[in-house]
Amino acid sequence: MLFNPKPKTRREELYDREEELSLIENSIEKGLPLVVLLGIRRLGKSSLLNVALNELPFRSVKIDARKVYSEFGTVPKEAIGKLILEGYIRGSTKERAKEALKSLRGVRIGGFGVELSVDRSVSIHAILERIDSLGERFVIAIDETQYMRFSNSRYPELIAWAIDELQNVGFILTGSEIGLLEDFLGLHDPESALFGRAHREIRLRRFEGRQSRDFLRRGFEEVRLDVTEEEIEEAIGELDGIVGWLTLYGYNRYLGMSHREALNRLKEDARRLILAEFSALKKLSHRYELAMRAVANGRHRWKEIKEAVELLEGKRIDDKNFSNILNNLVRYGYLEKTIEGYFIPDPLVEHAFR
Ligand SMILES: Nc1ncnc2c1ncn2[C@@H]1O[C@H](COP(=O)(O)OP(=O)(O)OP(=O)(O)O)[C@@H](O)[C@H]1O
Ligand SMILES: [Mg+2]
Incomplete structure (x- = not known):
């Protein structure tokens, strides 16, 4: 049903998006190691990802980085390692799973069925190398990837390494906080590990x-x-x-x-x-909310927004500090910057702050 409020999983329930779907599927089928799917909240990224993974003829796993973060307050490698392996052995017999995971440091199979436990000594490099060596294509999809920045592990370096060294592992990464995800991945930043790596970027539109x-x-x-x-x-x-x-x-x-x-x-x-x-975001600074309220109430130019926030706050704000506030709101996807100024891209977000 089109109005089913859960993220969709099958093409029949998905309205349109055929172009985006075939871009994702073709890229992965042709062996492109990295697809990045961007779009503000509630445009259907997770649905698109689900349908693509269901239709692709490869094993795959979908990891919700936001969920891992909300569970652990960080994105630990043992949690990610466990999710990758669970996805990899899903549907395998215990014997096959045991064989596939044989002597991987920090990984144990126990209990009934194929219950996995993974501890902190695990190496995700080793896991990916193992999966790669077994010779079957495997797709790792990470939803809301920008949450992976909350970790001691350097995931962009890891992905860059996998792209360079492995043949059979591909990645699909999504994010709704577009600016944050772009900064985190650094695909266009010469200082970053992923700089210049071949990838396909898909921007979902309303x-x-x-x-x-x-x-x-x-x-x-x-x-x-x-x-x-x-x-x-x-x-x-x-x-x-x-x-x-x-x-x-x-x-x-x-x-x-x-x-x-x-x-x-x-x-x-x-x-x-x-x-x-x-x-x-509000916990970081109350100015985020004041700026959103100013924009929701019709202020769009940098200077107008600043004046409105100063009025609400009752004191002058340093220019640089204020620019940071607006830039961050753009990075998080709450504001869009155009030549006419700053706008809220979602009418119900605008309504919420009015
Ligand atoms: N193409 C589509 N056809 C029909 N329903 C859709 C489509 N895309 C998304 N939806 C519906 O819209 C809602 C939001 O979709 P989804 O959760 O996939 O979006 P999202 O971009 O991942 O959102 P979020 O940023 O909140 O994670 C869901 O109820 C889903 O069922
Ligand atoms: Mg989603």
């Missing part, structure tokens, strides 16, 4: 008006709901082409809410979710 309209119409047809043109137009006007919000609006209607109720409920839920997501 739907255009006609796609959003078509998406809603098809979704409603699928669940046999009669929805007026005016309602569809208003929903698109409020939610723009952000498929995650369009899906939730459709899902609310499917649950039986009226148009008005569905939109209001969505905006309220979104507000809570967005402010919760923002709280990590």
Whole structure:
């Protein structure tokens, strides 16, 4: 169902995105070692990744770096090593798994089935070398890769090494905090380990008006709901082409809410979710929130935003410090910078800060 609110896993549930899907799949099939999928939140990165991994004829694993980080407060190599190996041996018999993992430092198979334990003496280099030597292509997909910066391990160096030295291991990396991910990977930074490595970059865009309209119409047809043109137009006007919000609006209607109720409920839920997501940044400086409020209330130029924040704060702010605040908001994807100034790319984020 198009309005299923979980990340999609099969092509039939995915509206459009055919071009992006075949770019990812072709790149991996042709042996390109690195694909980077970028897009602001709720544009369908995880869904696209799931479908691509399901369709590719290779073994693969999907690691959610945000989840690992929220579990451990860091992204430890033993957790990543364990996830990679679990993905690699999934579906294997115990004998095959044992053979594949034989004498890997820090890795033990025990218990019933194929229960793995991995300790801190593990080497991810050794794991990847082993997987590579077994001769079958293996794809490691990392969702929200920018979270891997919270680690003692230097993952970009590791990936650069794997790209240079291994034949059978490929990577698909996604991220919604685009600037952070770009800085972390450093593909365009001569000082960085991954600089200049062959890769394919795919930027997910929001739907255009006609796609959003078509998406809603098809979704409603699928669940046999009669929805007026005016309602569809208003929903698109409020939610723009952000498929995650369009899906939730459709899902609310499917649950039986009226148009008005569905939109209001969505905006309220979104507000809570967005402010919760923002709280990590807010802890670093209250100025992030003040700047977002200024932009949400119609200030777009650097100087106007700064004046509004100074007014709210009741004191002058150093120019350099303020530039850092705005640059970070751009890096995290909360603001977009254009020649006309700073804008909030998601209407419900704008609503949440108004
Ligand atoms: N092409 C699509 N067709 C139908 N539904 C989609 C599509 N892409 C995404 N969705 C829906 O939109 C919502 C957000 O999708 P998803 O979680 O894949 O996005 P994301 O970019 O990974 O978001 P986040 O940044 O929050 O992790 C989900 O409800 C998903 O089912
Ligand atoms: Mg996601």
